[in-house]
Amino acid sequence: MDKAVRHFQEELELLLARLLEMGGLAEERVRDAVQGLVTRDPALIEKVKYGDEPVNRLHIEIDEWCFRLLALHQPMATDLRAIVSAVKINTDLERVGDLAVNIAEAAQRYASHPPVKKLIDIPHMGNVAQAMLRDALDAFVRRDTRLAQQVLNEDDTLDGLKTQVFRELLTYMLQDPSTVEPALDLILISRHLERIGDHATNIAEDVIFMVSAQDVRHHTAGGG
Amino acid sequence: MTPKIRAQGLSFYYGAVRALHDISVEILPNLVTAFIGPSGCGKSTFLRTLNRMNDIIPGTRVEGRVFIDDADIYRPGVDVVALRRRVGMVFQKSNPFPKSIFDNVAYGLRVNGMAGSRSELAGRVEESLRQAALWDEVKDRLHESALALSGGQQQRLCIARALAVRPEILLMDEPASALDPIATQRIEELVYELKKAYTIVIVTHNMQQAARVSDHTAFFWLGRLVEYDRTDKIFTNPAEKLTEDYVTGRFG
Numbered sequence: 071m072d073k074a075v076r077h078f079q080e081e082l083e084l085l086l087a088r089l090l091e092m093g094g095l096a097e098e099r100v101r102d103a104v105q106g107l108v109t110r111d112p113a114l115i116e117k118v119k120y121g122d123e124p125v126n127r128l129h130i131e132i133d134e135w136c137f138r139l140l141a142l143h144q145p146m147a148t149d150l151r152a153i154v155s156a157v158k159i160n161t162d163l164e165r166v167g168d169l170a171v172n173i174a175e176a177a178q179r180y181a182s183h184p185p186v187k188k189l190i191d192i193p194h195m196g197n198v199a200q201a202m203l204r205d206a207l208d209a210f211v212r213r214d215t216r217l218a219q220q221v222l223n224e225d226d227t228l229d230g231l232k233t234q235v236f237r238e239l240l241t242y243m244l245q246d247p248s249t250v251e252p253a254l255d256l257i258l259i260s261r262h263l264e265r266i267g268d269h270a271t272n273i274a275e276d277v278i279f280m281v282s283a284q285d286v287r288h289h290t291a292g293g294g
Numbered sequence: 295m296t297p298k299i300r301a302q303g304l305s306f307y308y309g310a311v312r313a314l315h316d317i318s319v320e321i322l323p324n325l326v327t328a329f330i331g332p333s334g335c336g337k338s339t340f341l342r343t344l345n346r347m348n349d350i351i352p353g354t355r356v357e358g359r360v361f362i363d364d365a366d367i368y369r370p371g372v373d374v375v376a377l378r379r380r381v382g383m384v385f386q387k388s389n390p391f392p393k394s395i396f397d398n399v400a401y402g403l404r405v406n407g408m409a410g411s412r413s414e415l416a417g418r419v420e421e422s423l424r425q426a427a428l429w430d431e432v433k434d435r436l437h438e439s440a441l442a443l444s445g446g447q448q449q450r451l452c453i454a455r456a457l458a459v460r461p462e463i464l465l466m467d468e469p470a471s472a473l474d475p476i477a478t479q480r481i482e483e484l485v486y487e488l489k490k491a492y493t494i495v496i497v498t499h500n501m502q503q504a505a506r507v508s509d510h511t512a513f514f515w516l517g518r519l520v521e522y523d524r525t526d527k528i529f530t531n532p533a534e535k536l537t538e539d540y541v542t543g544r545f546g
Contacts, residue, residue: 078543144502146529146541283531 078143082152085135086211089156089163092128093207096163097200099125099170100266104196107177107259108189115181118174125167132160148280155280159210162269162276166203169262169269176255176262183252186242192256195231195263198224202270209277221274222286228267235260297361298323298463298493299344304358306339306348313339315518316358321510326485326494328508328525330501332545335514337497341465344495345381346374362463379406382456386468388448390440390455395432398440398451399423402459418458425491426454427484446477453484464488466496470503482507501541505529513537 099118106114136157139145145153202221209217239253275287297320306314314336321327329337342348343360346367359366367377379402390398399419400409409415419436423429428450432443440451449469456464466485470478485494485507498504504511505525512522513536521528521537532538539545 146501146505146543147532147538149542150530 078139078145078149081135081139082149085132085139085156086152088128088135089132089159090207090211092125092132092160092163093203093210095125095128096166096170097203097207099167100173100196100200100203100263103170103173103177104193104263106174107180108193110181110185112178112181115174115178118170119178122167122171125164129160129164129167133157136160151280151283155210155276158276159273162272166266166269169266173259173262176258180252180255180259186239186249186252186256189256191231191235191238192260192263195228195235195260198228198231199263199266199270202228202267203273206270206273206277209274210280213277213281215278215281218274218277218281221270225267225271228264232260232264295322297321298363299495300361300364301340301343302359302361304340304343304356304360306336306343306357307355308351309353313517314343315516317519319512319519319522321493321495323493324489324491325509326489326496326507327510327512328504329495329497329512329514330499330504331514331520331540333499336517337512337514338467339517340514341467341495341497344463344465345378345383346372347378347383349374375406379459380461381463381465382459382461383465384449384452384456384467384469386471388445388452388472390443390448390451392439392441394437395423395440395443395451396436399454399458402455406459408459422454422458423451425457425488426450427480427487428454444477446473446480449473449477449481450484453481453488457488461492463493463495466494468497468499471499478503501529513540515540 099121102114103118105111106118136153139153143149202224205217205224206221208214209221236257239257242249243253278284278286299321301317301319304314304317305312317340329341331337339348343356344362344367348354348356356368359368361367362377362381366372391401393401396419399422400415403409403415403418408418410418420429420433423432428447431447432451440448443451449472453464453469470481473481482503485496488494489509496504496508508525510522511525511528513520513528513532513534515536521532521534523533527533528537529541532541
């Protein structure tokens with residue numbers, strides 16, 4: 071193996087590690103945002119609301135890195151797919167970070183009202199979304215298409231929970247118009263969590279593409 | 295699509311050394327087919343079996359068959375000169391004759407008795423130089439020595455010379471490996487233009503070049519054809535581990 075290539079493989083490993091670090095950060099911010107909502111903890115909410123900078127920095131750094139590797143090494147086959155996947159996963163993770171901010175903002179407004187109800191489904195959604203994100207990133211590291219497929223299957227769970235949250239909150243709003251504002255924020259939060267699940271799904275699809283060159287997006291059957 | 299060239303169980307020997315093992319492949323017309331693989335993998339040897347250029351190397355032997363338009367070019371009684379007129383070749387090192395630009399292109403026509411009248415000959419020379427994208431650069435100095443041209447121009451002159459006898463197939467053995475990036479780009483653009491009229495087979499060490507110019511790619515390794523597929527497939531998702539290792543540079 072010649073030197074330039076070893077260099078490329080080393081850089082690729084470092085790049086993927088950096089992407090994982092970003093995934094860890096994004097995941098942590100989702101956890102903190104939901105935790106802040108449930109415990110009505112203003113400090114934790116503020117931390118998420120104003121703490122997007124490290125994720126944004128990594129977003130730019132990883133993009134530039136991918137761009138440089140493409141230009142300088144012109145990778146082929148599995149290496150090419152890894153870099154293209156990294157670019158896409160990077161974008162998904164950055165969006166997850168943004169959604170955590172949106173959740174924190176809604177949680178802050180929600181905390182200024184009396185609680186509408188005891189929160190059960192939304193923390194559950196938070197757990198599912200985080201688990202999907204974690205599994206998608208694990209699948210990425212381990213190049214595990216089975217685990218990636220499991221993430222894809224989980225997406226329906228989140229969609230179901232989101233519908234359930236909406237129906238339940240609708241009954242509260244109909245009974246007591248003073249709950250409309252905080253209930254809408256909860257509905258928004260459930261929507262954000264569902265979007266986070268969608269991003270985890272995108273990542274899982276990218277993992278399948280990276281490993282097997284199969285494009286499973288939009289239920290396409292064909293590959294490569 | 296009916297294949298233009300079809301090799302069937304082709305093996306090639308340099309004395310006792312078997313350089314090609316049982317190669318079977320179909321090359322389609324009006325496409326560019328690239329042969330890639332490490333040095334000594336047999337890609338150039340195979341290329342040269344397609345117009346029997348190896349015949350001139352003593353002690354060599356061919357087994358198997360090569361069909362061009364369904365006629366076996368190794369059958370007894372084949373006119374090898376006529377074959378090479380149909381299957382032209384361009385080499386790594388441009389090799390213009392120490393003659394004028396005009397005479398280089400006219401050479402094949404004259405020795406093949408295809409020169410015709412003076413104006414017919416001039417017309418064919420111009421047409422060939424135009425096809426090789428060289429005409430505008432040399433039209434005012436056709437009777438100057440070809441050796442005064444730059445490396446890239448000399449290579450395009452050799453292409454014009456090959457095209458003058460109106461071949462059907464053009465074999466190119468590393469046609470741009472001695473050229474700078476700009477001259478290389480011109481050759482690649484030319485290949486793209488020429489495939490409309492010709493079947494082109496190109497041997498290249500430069501994988502990016504194979505990826506850029508070819509429609510199909512064949513990967514050779516130790517005298518065997520490991521994988522042959524659409525070029526985009528070979529470079530994004532090859533089926534064979536050996537191909538994957540080669541195109542990602544993990545070889546050796």
